[in-house]
Structure formats: C-alpha cells, structure tokens
Amino acid sequence: MENHQFERLLHEIVELRARTDGLAEGQQKLAERTEHRFERLLHEIVELREHTDEGLRDLREHTDEGLRDLREHTDEGLRDLREHTDEGLRDLREHTDGGLRGLREEVRSWVDDARRHFQVLAEDLRSDIRLLAEGLVAVNERLDRVEARLETRMNEGFAETYTLIRLSYRDLDRRVSTLEGSAPS
Numbered sequence: 001m002e003n004h005q006f007e008r009l010l011h012e013i014v015e016l017r018a019r020t021d022g023l024a025e026g027q028q029k030l031a032e033r034t035e036h037r038f039e040r041l042l043h044e045i046v047e048l049r050e051h052t053d054e055g056l057r058d059l060r061e062h063t064d065e066g067l068r069d070l071r072e073h074t075d076e077g078l079r080d081l082r083e084h085t086d087e088g089l090r091d092l093r094e095h096t097d098g099g100l101r102g103l104r105e106e107v108r109s110w111v112d113d114a115r116r117h118f119q120v121l122a123e124d125l126r127s128d129i130r131l132l133a134e135g136l137v138a139v140n141e142r143l144d145r146v147e148a149r150l151e152t153r154m155n156e157g158f159a160e161t162y163t164l165i166r167l168s169y170r171d172l173d174r175r176v177s178t179l180e181g182s183a184p185s
Contacts, residue, residue, distance in 0.1 A: 009179050016172055023168050030161055034154065041150055045143065052139060059132060070125075074118065081114070 085107055 009182070013176065013179060016175060020168070020172055023165065027161060027165055034157060038150075038154060045147060048143065052136075052143075056136065063129065067125075070121075081111070085111075 088107065
C-alpha cells in the first residue's frame with residue numbers, strides 16, 4: 001500500500017513539475033509579447049514625435065516664407081506709395097496752396113487707413129501663430145498623457161504577472177512540502 005501511495009505522490013510531483021514548466025513558458029511568452037508591444041508603442045511614439053517635429057519645421061518654414069513675402073510685398077507697396085505720394089506732392093506744389101492742403105489731408109487719410117489695415121493684418125497673423133502654438137502645446141500634452149497611461153498599464157501588467165507566478169510557486173512549494181512530509185523516511 002505504501003508503494004502505491006509513493007507512486008501516486010511521485011506521479012503528482014511529475015504533474016506539478018510539468019505545470020510549473022508550462023507556467024514558466026507562459027510567463028516567458030507573456031514577457032516577450034509585452035516587450036514586443038512596448039517596443040512597438042515606443043516606436044509609434046517616436047514616429048509621432050518625428051512627424052510632429054517635421055510638421056513644426058514645415059510650419060516654421062512656411063511661416064518664415066510667408067513673413068518674408070509679406071515684408072517684401074509691404075516694402076514694395078510702401079515704395080510704390082512713397083513714389084506715388086512724392087509724385088503727387090510735386091504736382092500739387094505746382095498748383096495753388098488751397099489745392100495742396102486738400103490733397104495733403106486726403107493722402108494722410110489714405111496713409112492712416114493703409115497703416116491701420118497693415119496693423120490689422122499683422123495682428124491677425126500674430127493671432128494665427130498663437131493658435132498654432134497652443135495647438136502644438138495641446139498635442140504635446142496629449143502625447144505625455146498617452147505615454148504615462150501606457151507606462152502605468154505596463155507596470156500593472158508586470159505586477160499582475162509577478163503576483164500570479166509568486167502564488168503558483170507558493171502553492172507548489174506547499175504541496176511539495178506536504179509530499180515530503182508524508183513520504184516514508
């Protein structure tokens with residue numbers, strides 16, 4: 001009878017060892033999948049940041065180009081305006097003083113209107129640039145939140161895996177100890 005119990009206990013130990021090996025293999029596979037997912041997500045985050053940086057560079061270049069074009073256009077317009085004003089003033093000097101005063105007022109009004117118009121355009125451009133900057137800040141904050149959530153999830157998954165393995169080994173240790181305690185000396 002003792003031989004039969006011993007064989008049964010020996011058979012149970014072999015089964016427990018096979019289960020333990022299966023758990024170790026499962027743990028290894030889980031760790032590999034988790035590492036693969038982490039690497040893939042990290043790669044996606046790097047690609048997203050690179051894409052964002054590229055977009056920012058393109059936006060800066062486009063904005064700089066737009067500002068240069070606006071400056072050139074403004075300078076050209078101002079040169080044309082000065083030339084036109086000078087020409088008009090020369091013509092007016094040849095006419096009566098009364099006509100000259102009226103024309104000067106008209107030119108001043110036109111210059112003021114042009115100045116106000118350019119100030120409005122400049123303020124609109126500043127506003128657009130501020131909006132773009134706020135959008136980029138929001139995108140960076142969102143990336144930071146996603147990265148933090150991903151890190152939290154991974155840490156929780158590792159903790160759960162560690163707990164499961166620890167419980168399995170504790171149960172196995174208890175069972176082996178029980179078997180060793182009941183085995184004949």
